[in-house]
Amino acid sequence: MKLKxxxxxxxxxxxxxxxxxxxxxxxxxxxxxxYTKSQVEAYHKPWIAATGNQIVSEDYSGxxxxxxxxxxxxxVSWDLIDVELSDAVRGCDEGLFEEIDPxxxxxxxxxxxxxxxxxxxGINDCAIANIVWSTIxxxxxxxxxxxxxxxxxxxxxxxxxxxxxxxxxxxxLEMALMADGVPAAEVYAMLETDEGVxxxxxxxxxxxxxxxxxxxxxxxxxxxxxxxVIMTTAYNGRIFNAAVAEGMPFExxxxxxxMDFDLWAVPMGAPNKDLAMDFIAFSTDTQRLADxxxxxxxxxxxxxxxxxxxxxxxxxxxxxxxxxxxGPNLANALVNDFxxxxxxxxxxxxxxxxxxxx
Amino acid sequence: xxxxxxxxxxVTMTDSTDAxxxxxxxGTPLKKKLAQALFVSRAxxxxxxxxxxxxxxxSFIIPILSLMVQGVKxxxxxxxxxxxxEIMKGWDGISEPTExxxxxxxxxxxxxxxxxSIGRVATRVNREVSGTRSMFTKxxxxxxxxxxxxxxxxxxxxxxxxxxxxxxxxxxxxxxxSAAFYAAAVDADYNADGxxxxxxxxxxxxxxxFIKTLLVSLAVTLACLAxxxxxxxxxxxxxxxxxxxxxxxxxxxxxxxxxxRTTAWIAMLQSHGVLNNVFVWLGITTDETRFSLIYNxxxxxxxxxxxxxxxxILPLYSVMKGISPAxxxxxxxLGATNWTAFWRVxxxxxxxxxxxxxxxxxxxxxxxxxxxxxxxxQDGQLISNFIAYHMQKSLNWSLAAxxxxxxxxxxxxxxxxxxxxxxxxxxxxx
Numbered sequence: 141m142k143l144k145x146x147x148x149x150x151x152x153x154x155x156x157x158x159x160x161x162x163x164x165x166x167x168x169x170x171x172x173x174x175y176t177k178s179q180v181e182a183y184h185k186p187w188i189a190a191t192g193n194q195i196v197s198e199d200y201s202g203x204x205x206x207x208x209x210x211x212x213x214x215x216v217s218w219d220l221i222d223v224e225l226s227d228a229v230r231g232c233d234e235g236l237f238e239e240i241d242p243x244x245x246x247x248x249x250x251x252x253x254x255x256x257x258x259x260x261x262g263i264n265d266c267a268i269a270n271i272v273w274s275t276i277x278x279x280x281x282x283x284x285x286x287x288x289x290x291x292x293x294x295x296x297x298x299x300x301x302x303x304x305x306x307x308x309x310x311x312x313l314e315m316a317l318m319a320d321g322v323p324a325a326e327v328y329a330m331l332e333t334d335e336g337v338x339x340x341x342x343x344x345x346x347x348x349x350x351x352x353x354x355x356x357x358x359x360x361x362x363x364x365x366x367x368x369v370i371m372t373t374a375y376n377g378r379i380f381n382a383a384v385a386e387g388m389p390f391e392x393x394x395x396x397x398x399m400d401f402d403l404w405a406v407p408m409g410a411p412n413k414d415l416a417m418d419f420i421a422f423s424t425d426t427q428r429l430a431d432x433x434x435x436x437x438x439x440x441x442x443x444x445x446x447x448x449x450x451x452x453x454x455x456x457x458x459x460x461x462x463x464x465x466x467g468p469n470l471a472n473a474l475v476n477d478f479x480x481x482x483x484x485x486x487x488x489x490x491x492x493x494x495x496x497x498x
Numbered sequence: 499x500x501x502x503x504x505x506x507x508x509v510t511m512t513d514s515t516d517a518x519x520x521x522x523x524x525g526t527p528l529k530k531k532l533a534q535a536l537f538v539s540r541a542x543x544x545x546x547x548x549x550x551x552x553x554x555x556x557s558f559i560i561p562i563l564s565l566m567v568q569g570v571k572x573x574x575x576x577x578x579x580x581x582x583x584e585i586m587k588g589w590d591g592i593s594e595p596t597e598x599x600x601x602x603x604x605x606x607x608x609x610x611x612x613x614x615s616i617g618r619v620a621t622r623v624n625r626e627v628s629g630t631r632s633m634f635t636k637x638x639x640x641x642x643x644x645x646x647x648x649x650x651x652x653x654x655x656x657x658x659x660x661x662x663x664x665x666x667x668x669x670x671x672x673x674x675x676s677a678a679f680y681a682a683a684v685d686a687d688y689n690a691d692g693x694x695x696x697x698x699x700x701x702x703x704x705x706x707x708f709i710k711t712l713l714v715s716l717a718v719t720l721a722c723l724a725x726x727x728x729x730x731x732x733x734x735x736x737x738x739x740x741x742x743x744x745x746x747x748x749x750x751x752x753x754x755x756x757x758x759r760t761t762a763w764i765a766m767l768q769s770h771g772v773l774n775n776v777f778v779w780l781g782i783t784t785d786e787t788r789f790s791l792i793y794n795x796x797x798x799x800x801x802x803x804x805x806x807x808x809x810x811i812l813p814l815y816s817v818m819k820g821i822s823p824a825x826x827x828x829x830x831x832l833g834a835t836n837w838t839a840f841w842r843v844x845x846x847x848x849x850x851x852x853x854x855x856x857x858x859x860x861x862x863x864x865x866x867x868x869x870x871x872x873x874x875x876q877d878g879q880l881i882s883n884f885i886a887y888h889m890q891k892s893l894n895w896s897l898a899a900x901x902x903x904x905x906x907x908x909x910x911x912x913x914x915x916x917x918x919x920x921x922x923x924x925x926x927x928x
Contacts (some may be wrong), residue, residue, distance in 0.1 A: 235618065483632045490701065491700065
């Protein structure tokens, strides 16, 4: 009897010390600003509270360059990184990311399996989606009014003034074609042909002299606020944040929006790989994804989270209409074709750069 | 008067006492002893510069050499796809691909899929012909299940596998050492049969950018000279107390972070910035027609000129400081007008300073990166911004290396030209 007690006590001690030993720290890298804040509130804090581990949060501005540099130098300091879909696929192909076993993902709150619960394309070999974001365009309603379709972004006659566009071929070519009258469903088929690409560039040519190019997600709301541009493409969450949290008079135009995933990926050889995997499973469960949506207007990657999305953290703004995935917003929406961009981004960006520099 | 005989006597005496080699105090020959002492002091001096030498070697020479190598060497394909690399050496790049080549390709695809290197290979070939990336990853997924004849099986997956262009891209990629990246860096295509071809007009960019970078650097150098020469003259000719104060005004921005100065120019020049607001207030322009002074070439040249100005003023100042005012006074007393005195006497004496300042500013301007990136907008981008682009965004490090290599050669050529025309000894830094 006594021996048994001692054994139980010893086992408990071992268990406690094991738990203490597992308390570690991971470095999570994301896009900064309002977006990172939403992740800290919805994912980081609950995970730290639940596991006792620590999180070091770092910012980057997208792309695979830093991951590639770390992996090739064999000196990986990041454990988890928030990437775009085309980068996730490319990084996986190039051996920059660890494979993720989808069985670590919990079932949805409504009982559906993770495979059914995630939006199609959300579970990849090396990356698990957390949000659906969108490239939209927005305008300052105190300066401009009557803007409601993607055509207006390219309409200098009725809306004279500077435009902000992201300095890359991606999203601009698609929007140019949609503004030129190509239905969303045919955009990528059109871009597969040389004529389609020429047509997109020709459309961009019509506004080229009026464009201010931006590179990081924080710039477009700033350009609008400074009056540098009268309308600009942007990530929808950034405009939402400026409009709702900071009270700027910015309006989002959902017509011609281009939806994309953001995903978690673990760099090959990450120092705390197991903890990072645990964090992925934790942060992409139904509740956590729904929680994030109350901090920023990006749609959760799980269907089961949709029902749980409620009010913005200010307690009055209904989040649902601000989601890229909300019914009315989907009327003329495009889903980013990651395969197309993984194949063609090199060539199109070269041409885009050549076009831009002249 | 000293008798000459006495002198002769002394010489004879010395000769007779030191018939053998001159000895030091400890008995070793003086010559040897001197050589030893010299060696020790040389070794000590060498020991002192050794850390610097090692530092330069590790942080400068070796990276530059490896950069030059990376511009011509890329073994992504040959290291991961050995069978098709081998068989493609015998292919002329023009004739139809054979069954043997397909068989080797399938073998390689299976191996590359297992080793998870297929993505890197696909990315490499995709740089030559766009759209091949997904052909490779798709074929690799199915390669394990393919059966002979492989040509038919591969064409079944994607009929583009019969396209000679795709095979040409594979042949170029399979060459561990190739001119493909240097060709791309001068807007040319390197073909499988070893020929070069200029790109379409709409895809050409780098030659244009190299020329633009050189012209911008020249413009910035001339602007710095025009602005810096009078300032340096003022600094050198004013009384010490005033010139010291002015010198601080030159040095203060020099010590301020480059980023701060560039950002300050954004605040000054943007369309709702200080300058434009003043223009509108003065009625020079209206609210609708504000000048675009930033995010274009104008902004780049203004900001770069300001940032590089001290590099022109300081060498000029140190040279002018050394020119005695007496020369000018002498010229005038001999009847020269102010202009003649300046142009014939003062100006030639400042040429070493102009040479040093000009070369410094020009070479710094050629490699300028941060300022054009921040204020250049679309047409103010220079070649270094595209090197950074290929390092950071497209991950085409070999092309970045080739562009960097060409830039280095241009800088060395300019340096050589300067040495030939002006002479590097004729340069005075301070």
